[in-house]
Structures are given as C-alpha cells and as structure tokens.
Amino acid sequence: MFEVIPPRPAPGGVAGVGGWIRRNLFSSPANTLLTVVTGVFVVYVGLSVVLWALFDASWGQVWANQRLFAVYRYPADLLWRPMAVLAAMMALIGVMGGAGRRNEILRGLFWSLVAFVAFVTVIALLFWPSVRVLWAGVLAASLVGYAVGVARPSFVRGLPWAWVAWLFLGFFLLYGVTPGSGLLRIVPARDWGGFMLTLILFTGIVPSFPLGIALALGRRSKLPAIKYVCTGFIEIVRGAPLIMWLFVASLLLPLFLNTDPNNLPAILRAYVAITLFSAAYMAENVRGGLQAVPRGQTEAARALGLGGWQTTSLIVLPQALRAVIPAIVGQAIGLFKDTSLVFIVGLADFFRVTEIVANQPASLQVTGGVKLELYLYVALIYFFFAYRMSIASRQLEKQLGVGTR
C-alpha cells in the first residue's frame, strides 16, 4: 500500500522572494561580497543625495526663477498667451488620447502629460496666484479634449488640420499682432526662452518629417539631378555637427538672404538649422525603411496597374514608415536634448537659463553656489520627458512587432 503525500511547500530558500534573493545575490562567497559592497555603495550614494537635497541644498534660487525657466523674458502680463497655446496643445493631444482609447501608447502619453500639468497646477494653486487660473485652465482644456475624443472619436480625422491650425495660430498668439501696448502686442522673439523655447524648437521635428521623406525618395530617384542634390544635401548636413550649422544659420543666413540680421529673429535662424539638420537624419532613417520593403511589393503594385506615385504612396511608404517609427522616435528624443545647443547663438533655452540663474548676483550670495541644485532640477525635467518618450518608443516597437518579423 502506499499513501499520497500531500503537497508540501518548497524547502526554505528555494522559492519565493527569499529563494530569488539567495539564488541571485548570495549564491557564492564572491557573489555575497559583491552584493554587500554594491548594496552599501548604492545605499550610501542614495542616502547622501536625498539628505543633501532635503537639508543642505538651497532651492531658493530655483524656486524664485521659475518664470525664467518657463518662458525667460516673456512679459509677465502676457503669460496667458503661451498658456493658451499650451492649453490648445493639451486639448488636441487629449482628443487623440480619448479617441484612441484602445491605443495604450497615446493614452499613456496623454495621462503622463496631464499628471505633469496637474502637478504644476497644484503648485500654482498653492503658491503662484498670478498664474493660478491659467494652469487650472490648461488642466481643464486637457480633460475637455479627452472627453471630446471619447464622445466623438470621428474628430480624429480632422486632427492633422487642427495641428496645422495650432502651429500657425499658436505662432501668431505668441508673437502678437499689434505694435505698442495692449493684449495682443508684439513680443519680440528675442524675449522668448526657457522651456517654452525648448518645446518650440522641438516642434522642428514636425516639418523635418515630410522634408526627410522627400529627401529619402529623392535620393532613390533615377533622375541624376534630383538624386545628387538630395544625396549631397544629406551627406553634407550629416557631415558636420549641429553646432556648426547653428553658427552657419546664425551668421550666413542673413547674408544669403541679403537682409538685415535684425529682420530674422535668432529663433527663426536656429529653427531653420534644427529642422534641416533633423531632416537629413530623418531622410536616412526613412531610406532604411524604404530598403526594407521587398522588391516584390513594388513589382506586384506595378502588375496591378498602379502608377509610380500610387506605388510609392500607397504601397511602399506605409510599409517603410511602419518599419522606422521606433528609429524616428529615437531621433525625436535626441533632438529634444540637442535643442540645448542653441545657447551658442545667444538664445536662452531651458538649459541656458540654468547658467543665467547660476550667475545672478543673488546666486553667488549662497555659500557654495547653487549650480548643483539647478542642474539637478533641469536634469529631472529633461529626464521626465525623455524617459517618457523612450517608454512610448518601446511600447511602439512591441506593438508594431519590429524586430520579430
């Protein structure tokens, strides 16, 4: 006879958390030593950073200069204008997120941005009476946009036009229309800066997208003139660092256009440089996608009687772009950080404001200076946005199955 032994828990130290720890961290004396040393180091560094941030750091200068960080010298009484542009942007993203409820990536991006806006709104409600209403308005606009997207998903079809309208109206709202004083008075572009400028320059990725596709198609063209012009442009632009092109745009563009440099705001010059630079890299990304589309696809399209344009726009490009979306997101993340190079042409972007604040006489009165605090603050903000985009890019890769087929 035999009796069934009831199932017993695994012996201690094999399964569960304890088992995992034993297996992975303390499996041998050498491993144990490494674990202890690393652990002590990590705890020590983490603890010192936290203790420093809480007790030794002086955050007064970071706090006092939030306006510079946000918009640089944009007039305080006109802050509603950039905030309205921001609200419209959040509302449009909200529509996208709401309409694509099943699209986790868009929705996730939207809610992260809303969380950021909500966080700032709470701070504004508590401490910044002058922009209290504005931040609450941005938060409300995002939620309204989301609700609209949920209720009327068909609105998404009009979104490309809405974004174009946003770009133009946003520019006019930021720049203003009337000289002199008043609600819509012109704010010269040299007073724009801070995080607002970083975002504006980051939108350079948008025009660089069609430009990049055109360049990539041009490079594969059979017409020598188009082919060599496009190849030449791509290779020359990629052959020099962005910082050089910023200089070229800043110093030579006014000469090429034969105009007084004051008629071309520095921001416009930097924007042109960033867009063209980004377009050249975009073109190479897209070309990679074009090469990945099997020849049979084109031949099949031709066999069905599609013309050249139709083959390209209906058969080849959709497949090519799909393959390179992760690479393009990666490029966007890079561009987001590269915008900080515009300090070289005298623009005060988010990163440059750090240097400006660190050199205020008030900052020098703080013993030890405030550079560590400022850089930590800026790093956190950059990290939040860059890392969020990076998560989205990974989700996108998974969803598209790039690399698995």
Place this chain on the structure above:
Amino acid sequence: MRKMLLVLAVLVLAFGTAFGQGKLQEVQARGELRCGVNQTLPGFGSVDAAGEFQGFDVDFCRSIAAAVLGDANAVNFRPLSAQERFTAVQSGEVDVLIRNSTFTLSRDTSVGLNFTAPTFYDGQGFMVRTDSGINTLADFEGRSICVQSGTTTELNLADVLGALDVQFTPVIFESAPQLVSAYDDGQCDGWTTDKSGLASFLPTLGVPSDHRIMDATISKEPLGPAVLHGDDQWYDVVKWVVYATFAAEEYGITSANVDAALESPNPQVRRMLGVDPDQVRGLGLSSDALYQAILQMGNYGEIYDRHLGPDTQFDIPRGLNAPYTRGGLLYSPPFN
C-alpha cells in the same frame, strides 16, 4: 570669414553714409538702442528673477540710450555669447557692444572695432588664504596655484612667474566652479583669474574672511564699449557719453544734484550739461543729452557703486577704476 563680413559691413556702411544714414540717425529713427551684453557675468551683466537685465555693463547701455534717445529704457538688450559677439557688431546686429570685452590691438584692427575709453580696468590677480604667508609673487616658490585650462590666464601665469624664476606647481581645471571648490578644499595654495572674477566668487567660499585678494596684478584687461569701425560720428557719441560719466564724478555731479549743477559757474560743467549748448550739439545730439544720461543713470561712481561697490556683495576696491584725481585712470578730456 570675419574679414569677409568686415568688408561687407564696411561696404554696407559706406552706402549708408553716402545717403546720409549713419548709425546715430539710424538709432534715432528706430527709437531704440540695440546693445550687445552678457547675461552670465554677475555684477556686469545678468538677468534677474523678474527677467530684467542688471549690471555695470548693462547700465552703460542705458546711459547711452538716455543720451541718444532721452529714455534710459529704450534699450533692446541682445545677449551675446563670447563666440558671436564681434560678428554681431560687424553685421550691424547690435549698435554697441558692452560685454566685458578686452581692448586689444587685433580687435581694434583686424576685427574691425573701435573701443571707447575703458570703463573697467581689470587684470589678472591672485586669491590666497590669509594665513598662508603669501604676500608677494615670489612667495609662490614651491607652492601650487589653481588655474583654468586654455585661458589667457594660464599663459600669463607661466610667463610672469617664469620671468621671476619662481618654481610653482600649476593645478589645472576645466571649469571655474570646479576650480573654486578645489581651492576651497585646500587643494592649492593660490588661485588666479581676473580680479573681478576673484571678487565675485569670494562670497561663495566656505569662510570668505579666511581669504584675500593679493595686490599684485599681472596682466592688463581694459574692458570697454566697442562700436563698428568706420562710423566716426557714432563712435564719438558713445565715447563722450562714457567720458561724461567720468567727468560728472570728477566734478561731483550725481543724478541727485544734476539739476542744481545746471547753475554751476564751472564752464566745463556748463558745456557738458548743455547750458552752453554748442559742444553737445556738435555730437549730433540735443543739448540736454549728457544731462539726461547723468540724470537718469548717474555718474560713473554711482553706476559702479550700484553693481560692484561696497554695498554690494562684490565690494571690488576702486583701484585703477577711480578718477585720476584719486589715483585711478578715469580721465575725461575737456568738454571744450
């Protein structure tokens, strides 16, 4: 490229003056002065939390605007990086550059600038601990000195101490903040850079009273406003506004008592303030131009005290930057 730009700028200028359009008329027609400044040099040019430009150099922009346009606030500040500052003058992007730029021969000639009288005489100096026993340059024998790499200060240090045959150990750093904290930690016995820089970083040290700036100065760094070479009328205007701030201090005229000074019997004062109007009008300005500059922005001493004087954290001794009557180098030609 600089040469090409210069040639172009001169051509444009030649055409401009041929049609009677000098910089002065251009600025007056525009109604604002475009002034190239620094925004990251505490005490000289910085942007405060409210977004306003502040500083010693910045105030000279305002003085010029007060004289030329009658309004010290009619300035369009253009923050410039060190790399683009001279090109900005050459291309006419700014009317005047007041950005702690050292007056040198090559900048006067091949770069194509005209410098007015220096508004600040800087020079390379040394910071040491009070208890270090270092009083003269010779005392650095066998000691170490912190210095920033790739700067003229590094070369000057080697040149000057080499000529004195002093054997010292240079400790090289990439950036100023690193250098300051290393010096503060005692990694070197002395630290060298421009004296204004020493003074502005002194308050950030752990115990500022443990340190002092030595008297020795081993280089010439005259900083002053610069305009584009070739427009003499505009150059004269900028130059004489600067001289007026010197002269006003010499004669004891401040923004507070300038109205009383209009009654002054001193013919120099009467000419400067436009009571006898011919001299100031000769500059192409209205007769009260220099009066306005002093009324709105004050004399040299007032501008200095606002940003660098004893009531500020920097408290840079006047030294060479005092009127010649008090042993300095500030000397205005007569207003005849």
